[in-house]
Amino acid sequence: MNLQDVLPRIHWLGHDSFRIDGSKVVYFDPYELSTAVPADMIFISHEHFDHCSPSDVDRIRKDSTVIVTDQASAKKLSGDVRVVRPGDRLEVNGVDVEVLPAYNTTKKFHPKTAGMLAFVVTLDGVRYYHAGDTDFIEEMEGLEVDVAFLPVSGKYVMDADEAVLAARAIRPKVAIPMHYGAIVGSREDAERFQKALEGQVPVVILEKE
Template identity: 55%
Template sequence: MSTEASMTIPQDMLTWFGHSSFLIRGSRIVYIDPYQIQAGPKADLILITHSHYDHCSSEDVAKIARPDTIIVTEKTGLKKLTGDVRIVVPGDTLDVAGVRVEVMPAYNVGKKFHPQKNGWLGFVLLMDGLRFYHAGDTDRIPEMTGIRVDVAMLPVSGTYVMTAAEAAAAAKDIMPGLTVPMHYGSLVGSDSDAREFARLLQGVVQVAILPLDGGASDSGGR
Protein backbone atom coordinates (compact mmCIF):
# COMPACT_ATOMS: atom_id res chain seq x y z
CA MET A 1 0.00 0.00 0.00
CA SER A 2 1.15 3.55 -0.64
CA THR A 3 2.99 5.33 2.16
CA GLU A 4 0.62 8.24 1.53
CA ALA A 5 -2.51 6.18 2.20
CA SER A 6 -4.31 6.17 5.50
CA MET A 7 -7.51 4.58 6.64
CA THR A 8 -10.08 4.55 9.36
CA ILE A 9 -12.28 1.75 10.58
CA PRO A 10 -15.60 2.13 12.40
CA GLN A 11 -14.85 3.19 15.98
CA ASP A 12 -16.53 0.18 17.57
CA MET A 13 -15.24 -2.40 15.08
CA LEU A 14 -11.94 -3.15 16.88
CA THR A 15 -11.78 -3.51 20.66
CA TRP A 16 -8.61 -4.22 22.65
CA PHE A 17 -8.94 -6.00 25.99
CA GLY A 18 -5.25 -5.64 26.80
CA HIS A 19 -2.25 -7.84 26.03
CA SER A 20 -3.01 -9.59 22.69
CA SER A 21 -6.76 -9.89 23.14
CA PHE A 22 -9.10 -8.32 20.56
CA LEU A 23 -12.71 -8.29 19.45
CA ILE A 24 -13.50 -7.57 15.81
CA ARG A 25 -17.15 -6.67 15.50
CA GLY A 26 -18.74 -6.66 12.04
CA SER A 27 -21.17 -8.95 10.27
CA ARG A 28 -19.65 -11.61 12.53
CA ILE A 29 -18.31 -11.43 16.09
CA VAL A 30 -14.67 -12.56 16.13
CA TYR A 31 -12.35 -12.74 19.14
CA ILE A 32 -8.61 -13.30 18.97
CA ASP A 33 -6.73 -14.63 22.03
CA PRO A 34 -9.48 -13.69 24.52
CA TYR A 35 -7.89 -13.03 27.92
CA GLN A 36 -9.10 -11.17 31.02
CA ILE A 37 -12.39 -10.22 29.37
CA GLN A 38 -15.02 -8.82 31.71
CA ALA A 39 -17.92 -8.96 29.26
CA GLY A 40 -18.63 -9.00 25.56
CA PRO A 41 -21.02 -10.23 22.88
CA LYS A 42 -21.17 -13.95 22.19
CA ALA A 43 -18.70 -15.11 19.56
CA ASP A 44 -19.30 -16.55 16.13
CA LEU A 45 -15.58 -17.32 15.83
CA ILE A 46 -12.66 -17.44 18.27
CA LEU A 47 -9.08 -17.53 16.97
CA ILE A 48 -6.35 -18.65 19.38
CA THR A 49 -2.71 -18.28 18.37
CA HIS A 50 -1.13 -20.75 20.82
CA SER A 51 -1.67 -22.53 24.10
CA HIS A 52 0.13 -20.22 26.55
CA TYR A 53 -2.26 -19.26 29.35
CA ASP A 54 -2.35 -15.57 28.41
CA HIS A 55 -3.58 -16.44 24.90
CA CYS A 56 -5.56 -19.64 25.38
CA SER A 57 -7.75 -19.04 28.43
CA SER A 58 -10.55 -21.57 28.74
CA GLU A 59 -12.16 -19.38 31.41
CA ASP A 60 -12.41 -16.44 29.02
CA VAL A 61 -13.54 -18.61 26.12
CA ALA A 62 -16.39 -19.88 28.30
CA LYS A 63 -17.59 -16.28 28.88
CA ILE A 64 -18.06 -15.58 25.17
CA ALA A 65 -18.77 -18.94 23.53
CA ARG A 66 -22.16 -20.23 22.38
CA PRO A 67 -22.80 -23.91 21.63
CA ASP A 68 -22.24 -23.19 17.92
CA THR A 69 -19.15 -20.97 18.30
CA ILE A 70 -16.23 -22.18 16.18
CA ILE A 71 -12.75 -22.10 17.74
CA VAL A 72 -9.65 -22.21 15.53
CA THR A 73 -6.27 -22.98 17.09
CA GLU A 74 -3.17 -25.18 16.92
CA LYS A 75 -2.89 -28.72 18.20
CA THR A 76 -1.66 -28.02 21.74
CA GLY A 77 -4.66 -25.79 22.41
CA LEU A 78 -6.99 -28.74 21.95
CA LYS A 79 -6.14 -29.99 25.45
CA LYS A 80 -7.56 -26.84 27.04
CA LEU A 81 -10.67 -26.26 24.94
CA THR A 82 -14.05 -27.88 24.34
CA GLY A 83 -16.73 -27.40 21.71
CA ASP A 84 -16.31 -27.05 17.95
CA VAL A 85 -12.51 -26.77 17.83
CA ARG A 86 -10.75 -26.73 14.45
CA ILE A 87 -7.02 -27.51 14.40
CA VAL A 88 -4.88 -25.71 11.81
CA VAL A 89 -1.24 -25.25 10.86
CA PRO A 90 0.56 -22.33 9.20
CA GLY A 91 -0.32 -22.20 5.51
CA ASP A 92 -3.91 -23.36 5.95
CA THR A 93 -6.83 -21.33 4.59
CA LEU A 94 -10.39 -21.94 5.70
CA ASP A 95 -13.83 -20.37 5.54
CA VAL A 96 -15.53 -20.55 8.92
CA ALA A 97 -18.53 -18.71 10.36
CA GLY A 98 -18.66 -16.51 7.28
CA VAL A 99 -15.03 -15.38 7.66
CA ARG A 100 -12.04 -16.25 5.46
CA VAL A 101 -9.06 -17.15 7.66
CA GLU A 102 -5.49 -17.48 6.40
CA VAL A 103 -3.17 -19.11 8.92
CA MET A 104 0.28 -17.55 9.30
CA PRO A 105 3.35 -18.70 11.23
CA ALA A 106 4.40 -16.98 14.46
CA TYR A 107 7.76 -17.73 16.03
CA ASN A 108 10.90 -16.36 17.65
CA VAL A 109 14.20 -15.95 15.86
CA GLY A 110 17.06 -16.63 18.28
CA LYS A 111 14.82 -16.89 21.36
CA LYS A 112 13.40 -20.05 22.90
CA PHE A 113 9.94 -18.90 23.96
CA HIS A 114 8.03 -19.54 20.71
CA PRO A 115 10.08 -21.92 18.54
CA GLN A 116 9.13 -22.31 14.89
CA LYS A 117 8.88 -26.09 15.30
CA ASN A 118 5.83 -25.65 17.56
CA GLY A 119 3.72 -24.51 14.62
CA TRP A 120 2.12 -21.64 16.51
CA LEU A 121 -0.03 -19.16 14.70
CA GLY A 122 -0.85 -15.71 13.44
CA PHE A 123 -4.01 -15.03 11.48
CA VAL A 124 -5.12 -12.98 8.51
CA LEU A 125 -8.90 -12.72 8.39
CA LEU A 126 -11.14 -11.22 5.75
CA MET A 127 -14.47 -9.86 6.93
CA ASP A 128 -16.72 -7.16 5.51
CA GLY A 129 -14.19 -6.29 2.83
CA LEU A 130 -11.34 -5.64 5.31
CA ARG A 131 -8.25 -7.77 5.92
CA PHE A 132 -6.96 -7.96 9.50
CA TYR A 133 -3.60 -9.46 10.54
CA HIS A 134 -3.00 -10.57 14.12
CA ALA A 135 0.66 -11.54 14.27
CA GLY A 136 0.53 -13.67 17.42
CA ASP A 137 3.61 -13.99 19.63
CA THR A 138 6.37 -13.53 17.12
CA ASP A 139 9.51 -11.79 16.06
CA ARG A 140 9.88 -10.01 12.74
CA ILE A 141 9.91 -12.96 10.33
CA PRO A 142 10.33 -13.25 6.55
CA GLU A 143 6.78 -14.52 6.10
CA MET A 144 5.45 -11.07 7.02
CA THR A 145 6.87 -9.45 3.91
CA GLY A 146 4.23 -9.04 1.26
CA ILE A 147 1.22 -9.70 3.49
CA ARG A 148 -1.49 -7.40 2.15
CA VAL A 149 -3.78 -6.25 4.92
CA ASP A 150 -5.75 -3.21 5.95
CA VAL A 151 -5.10 -3.54 9.69
CA ALA A 152 -2.06 -5.18 11.32
CA MET A 153 -1.93 -5.94 15.07
CA LEU A 154 1.73 -6.32 16.05
CA PRO A 155 3.38 -7.14 19.41
CA VAL A 156 5.79 -4.47 20.67
CA SER A 157 6.88 -5.35 24.22
CA GLY A 158 10.18 -7.09 23.56
CA THR A 159 11.37 -9.99 25.79
CA TYR A 160 9.10 -12.70 24.34
CA VAL A 161 8.24 -10.93 21.07
CA MET A 162 9.42 -8.02 18.92
CA THR A 163 10.67 -4.81 20.46
CA ALA A 164 9.00 -1.58 19.40
CA ALA A 165 11.82 -0.98 16.91
CA GLU A 166 11.56 -4.48 15.46
CA ALA A 167 7.78 -4.18 15.23
CA ALA A 168 8.14 -0.85 13.42
CA ALA A 169 10.44 -2.55 10.91
CA ALA A 170 7.86 -5.32 10.49
CA ALA A 171 5.15 -2.73 9.88
CA LYS A 172 7.31 -1.26 7.12
CA ASP A 173 7.62 -4.76 5.62
CA ILE A 174 3.83 -5.12 5.61
CA MET A 175 2.73 -1.51 4.92
CA PRO A 176 -0.85 -1.91 6.18
CA GLY A 177 -3.38 0.87 6.02
CA LEU A 178 -3.38 0.95 9.83
CA THR A 179 -1.30 -0.79 12.49
CA VAL A 180 -2.19 -1.37 16.14
CA PRO A 181 0.40 -2.18 18.83
CA MET A 182 -0.37 -5.03 21.22
CA HIS A 183 1.32 -7.29 23.80
CA TYR A 184 2.21 -4.52 26.23
CA GLY A 185 0.91 -2.83 29.35
CA SER A 186 -0.07 -5.85 31.43
CA LEU A 187 2.18 -8.89 31.78
CA VAL A 188 5.13 -7.41 29.92
CA GLY A 189 5.94 -4.12 28.23
CA SER A 190 4.53 -0.67 28.91
CA ASP A 191 2.69 2.20 27.27
CA SER A 192 6.08 3.65 26.35
CA ASP A 193 6.61 0.71 23.97
CA ALA A 194 3.43 1.60 22.09
CA ARG A 195 4.40 5.28 21.97
CA GLU A 196 7.87 4.44 20.67
CA PHE A 197 6.34 2.21 17.99
CA ALA A 198 4.13 5.10 16.87
CA ARG A 199 7.06 7.54 16.90
CA LEU A 200 9.19 5.28 14.71
CA LEU A 201 6.39 5.02 12.14
CA GLN A 202 5.58 8.72 12.03
CA GLY A 203 5.00 9.70 8.40
CA VAL A 204 5.31 6.11 7.18
CA VAL A 205 2.48 3.94 8.54
CA GLN A 206 -0.63 5.09 10.38
CA VAL A 207 -0.71 3.86 14.00
CA ALA A 208 -3.73 3.63 16.30
CA ILE A 209 -3.05 3.11 20.00
CA LEU A 210 -6.26 1.63 21.38
CA PRO A 211 -7.56 2.26 24.90
CA LEU A 212 -8.51 -0.75 26.97
CA ASP A 213 -12.02 -2.02 26.18
CA GLY A 214 -12.68 0.68 23.61
CA GLY A 215 -12.04 2.07 20.15
CA ALA A 216 -9.09 4.00 18.80
CA SER A 217 -7.58 6.83 20.81
CA ASP A 218 -4.99 9.28 19.52
CA SER A 219 -3.24 8.00 16.41
CA GLY A 220 0.39 8.45 15.58
CA GLY A 221 1.97 7.80 12.20
CA ARG A 222 0.68 9.52 9.09
Protein backbone atom coordinates (compact mmCIF):
# COMPACT_ATOMS: atom_id res chain seq x y z
CA MET A 1 0.00 0.00 0.00
CA ASN A 2 1.33 3.41 -1.01
CA LEU A 3 0.23 5.99 1.56
CA GLN A 4 0.65 8.80 -0.95
CA ASP A 5 -2.00 7.14 -3.09
CA VAL A 6 -4.37 6.16 -0.31
CA LEU A 7 -4.42 9.17 2.02
CA PRO A 8 -5.91 11.60 -0.53
CA ARG A 9 -8.90 9.26 -0.84
CA ILE A 10 -9.68 9.53 2.90
CA HIS A 11 -11.75 12.44 4.14
CA TRP A 12 -12.38 13.04 7.84
CA LEU A 13 -15.80 14.64 8.18
CA GLY A 14 -15.57 15.19 11.93
CA HIS A 15 -16.12 13.00 14.98
CA ASP A 16 -16.22 9.34 13.79
CA SER A 17 -17.30 10.19 10.25
CA PHE A 18 -15.18 9.40 7.19
CA ARG A 19 -15.66 9.24 3.46
CA ILE A 20 -13.40 7.16 1.23
CA ASP A 21 -13.36 8.02 -2.45
CA GLY A 22 -12.35 4.83 -4.24
CA SER A 23 -13.97 2.77 -6.95
CA LYS A 24 -16.94 3.04 -4.56
CA VAL A 25 -17.76 6.03 -2.37
CA VAL A 26 -17.88 4.66 1.16
CA TYR A 27 -18.97 6.44 4.35
CA PHE A 28 -18.55 5.52 7.99
CA ASP A 29 -20.96 7.02 10.55
CA PRO A 30 -22.01 10.14 8.57
CA TYR A 31 -22.91 12.89 11.03
CA GLU A 32 -23.33 16.66 10.65
CA LEU A 33 -22.04 16.54 7.09
CA SER A 34 -20.98 19.80 5.46
CA THR A 35 -20.95 18.24 1.99
CA ALA A 36 -23.14 15.60 0.40
CA VAL A 37 -21.19 13.43 -2.02
CA PRO A 38 -23.54 10.55 -2.98
CA ALA A 39 -22.67 7.25 -1.31
CA ASP A 40 -22.37 3.77 -2.74
CA MET A 41 -22.07 2.23 0.72
CA ILE A 42 -22.69 3.52 4.23
CA PHE A 43 -21.45 1.75 7.36
CA ILE A 44 -23.06 2.69 10.67
CA SER A 45 -21.50 1.37 13.84
CA HIS A 46 -24.41 1.80 16.29
CA GLU A 47 -27.62 3.65 17.01
CA HIS A 48 -26.37 6.64 19.05
CA PHE A 49 -27.38 9.94 17.46
CA ASP A 50 -23.82 10.99 16.62
CA HIS A 51 -23.28 7.81 14.60
CA CYS A 52 -26.70 6.91 13.23
CA SER A 53 -28.07 10.15 11.81
CA PRO A 54 -30.98 9.43 9.46
CA SER A 55 -31.01 13.01 8.15
CA ASP A 56 -27.36 12.77 7.12
CA VAL A 57 -27.89 9.34 5.59
CA ASP A 58 -30.79 10.68 3.53
CA ARG A 59 -28.58 13.50 2.20
CA ILE A 60 -26.10 11.06 0.67
CA ARG A 61 -28.25 8.01 -0.04
CA LYS A 62 -29.05 7.04 -3.64
CA ASP A 63 -31.54 4.39 -4.72
CA SER A 64 -28.61 2.01 -5.12
CA THR A 65 -26.84 2.86 -1.84
CA VAL A 66 -26.30 -0.10 0.48
CA ILE A 67 -26.35 0.59 4.24
CA VAL A 68 -24.67 -1.92 6.56
CA THR A 69 -25.49 -1.62 10.23
CA ASP A 70 -26.90 -3.28 13.35
CA GLN A 71 -30.52 -4.06 14.12
CA ALA A 72 -31.06 -1.06 16.41
CA SER A 73 -29.85 1.41 13.80
CA ALA A 74 -31.69 -0.30 10.97
CA LYS A 75 -35.01 0.54 12.61
CA LYS A 76 -34.27 4.24 12.07
CA LEU A 77 -33.23 3.99 8.43
CA SER A 78 -34.78 3.38 5.04
CA GLY A 79 -33.49 2.01 1.76
CA ASP A 80 -31.32 -1.05 1.14
CA VAL A 81 -30.31 -1.78 4.72
CA ARG A 82 -28.28 -4.92 5.51
CA VAL A 83 -28.44 -5.93 9.18
CA VAL A 84 -25.27 -7.56 10.49
CA ARG A 85 -23.77 -8.77 13.74
CA PRO A 86 -20.19 -9.11 14.99
CA GLY A 87 -18.62 -12.10 13.29
CA ASP A 88 -20.49 -11.68 10.02
CA ARG A 89 -18.72 -11.47 6.66
CA LEU A 90 -20.28 -10.33 3.43
CA GLU A 91 -19.48 -8.97 0.01
CA VAL A 92 -21.39 -6.01 -1.36
CA ASN A 93 -20.76 -4.78 -4.89
CA GLY A 94 -17.27 -6.24 -4.88
CA VAL A 95 -16.40 -4.79 -1.48
CA ASP A 96 -15.43 -7.29 1.22
CA VAL A 97 -16.77 -6.55 4.69
CA GLU A 98 -15.84 -8.14 8.01
CA VAL A 99 -18.00 -7.18 10.98
CA LEU A 100 -16.30 -6.91 14.37
CA PRO A 101 -17.50 -5.93 17.83
CA ALA A 102 -17.05 -2.53 19.46
CA TYR A 103 -17.59 -2.17 23.18
CA ASN A 104 -16.43 -0.66 26.46
CA THR A 105 -14.51 -2.68 29.01
CA THR A 106 -14.45 -0.11 31.83
CA LYS A 107 -17.50 2.02 30.99
CA LYS A 108 -21.23 1.48 30.56
CA PHE A 109 -21.93 3.46 27.39
CA HIS A 110 -21.31 0.69 24.85
CA PRO A 111 -21.82 -2.70 26.50
CA LYS A 112 -20.69 -5.79 24.64
CA THR A 113 -24.18 -7.25 24.94
CA ALA A 114 -25.55 -4.42 22.76
CA GLY A 115 -23.81 -5.85 19.70
CA MET A 116 -22.40 -2.55 18.47
CA LEU A 117 -20.13 -2.73 15.46
CA ALA A 118 -16.71 -2.12 14.00
CA PHE A 119 -15.83 -2.86 10.38
CA VAL A 120 -12.93 -4.03 8.27
CA VAL A 121 -13.73 -2.95 4.73
CA THR A 122 -11.51 -3.98 1.83
CA LEU A 123 -11.80 -1.43 -0.96
CA ASP A 124 -9.47 -1.41 -3.98
CA GLY A 125 -7.09 -3.75 -2.19
CA VAL A 126 -6.80 -1.58 0.94
CA ARG A 127 -8.11 -2.84 4.28
CA TYR A 128 -9.74 -0.11 6.37
CA TYR A 129 -10.61 -0.73 10.03
CA HIS A 130 -13.21 1.57 11.58
CA ALA A 131 -13.16 0.73 15.26
CA GLY A 132 -16.49 2.33 16.19
CA ASP A 133 -17.05 3.44 19.77
CA THR A 134 -14.83 1.15 21.74
CA ASP A 135 -12.10 0.64 24.27
CA PHE A 136 -9.00 -1.41 23.53
CA ILE A 137 -10.44 -4.91 23.19
CA GLU A 138 -8.99 -8.34 22.58
CA GLU A 139 -10.55 -8.57 19.13
CA MET A 140 -8.06 -5.95 17.92
CA GLU A 141 -5.11 -8.26 18.48
CA GLY A 142 -3.64 -9.49 15.22
CA LEU A 143 -5.93 -7.58 12.88
CA GLU A 144 -4.27 -7.30 9.50
CA VAL A 145 -5.30 -3.90 8.22
CA ASP A 146 -3.70 -1.08 6.30
CA VAL A 147 -5.59 1.88 7.78
CA ALA A 148 -7.00 2.00 11.31
CA PHE A 149 -9.45 4.69 12.41
CA LEU A 150 -9.18 4.74 16.22
CA PRO A 151 -11.01 6.84 18.83
CA VAL A 152 -8.76 8.82 21.16
CA SER A 153 -10.91 11.15 23.28
CA GLY A 154 -11.71 9.09 26.36
CA LYS A 155 -14.93 9.30 28.45
CA TYR A 156 -17.17 7.33 26.07
CA VAL A 157 -14.35 5.51 24.27
CA MET A 158 -10.68 4.73 24.80
CA ASP A 159 -8.42 7.68 25.49
CA ALA A 160 -5.19 8.48 23.66
CA ASP A 161 -3.05 6.28 25.92
CA GLU A 162 -5.31 3.27 25.43
CA ALA A 163 -5.49 3.98 21.70
CA VAL A 164 -1.70 3.76 21.62
CA LEU A 165 -1.95 0.23 23.00
CA ALA A 166 -4.56 -0.58 20.36
CA ALA A 167 -2.37 0.76 17.57
CA ARG A 168 0.59 -1.27 18.81
CA ALA A 169 -1.55 -4.40 18.86
CA ILE A 170 -2.96 -3.81 15.39
CA ARG A 171 0.18 -2.45 13.70
CA PRO A 172 -1.59 -0.81 10.75
CA LYS A 173 0.39 0.86 8.01
CA VAL A 174 -1.20 4.09 9.20
CA ALA A 175 -3.42 5.02 12.15
CA ILE A 176 -5.85 7.93 11.93
CA PRO A 177 -7.33 9.29 15.18
CA MET A 178 -11.06 10.02 15.46
CA HIS A 179 -13.78 10.75 18.02
CA TYR A 180 -12.57 14.20 19.00
CA GLY A 181 -13.44 17.78 18.15
CA ALA A 182 -17.19 17.23 18.59
CA ILE A 183 -19.04 16.31 21.79
CA VAL A 184 -15.84 15.25 23.56
CA GLY A 185 -12.08 15.41 22.98
CA SER A 186 -9.78 17.83 21.19
CA ARG A 187 -6.94 17.90 18.71
CA GLU A 188 -4.58 17.65 21.68
CA ASP A 189 -5.80 14.08 22.19
CA ALA A 190 -4.93 13.27 18.57
CA GLU A 191 -1.52 14.90 18.93
CA ARG A 192 -0.77 12.99 22.13
CA PHE A 193 -1.66 9.76 20.33
CA GLN A 194 0.59 10.69 17.42
CA LYS A 195 3.56 11.65 19.57
CA ALA A 196 3.41 8.46 21.65
CA LEU A 197 3.62 6.32 18.50
CA GLU A 198 6.56 8.09 16.86
CA GLY A 199 8.87 5.52 15.33
CA GLN A 200 6.37 2.71 15.94
CA VAL A 201 3.18 3.26 13.95
CA PRO A 202 2.72 6.11 11.45
CA VAL A 203 -0.10 8.42 12.59
CA VAL A 204 -1.77 10.96 10.30
CA ILE A 205 -4.02 13.63 11.77
CA LEU A 206 -6.49 14.70 9.11
CA GLU A 207 -8.06 18.12 8.88
CA LYS A 208 -11.82 18.13 9.11
CA GLU A 209 -13.62 18.69 5.82
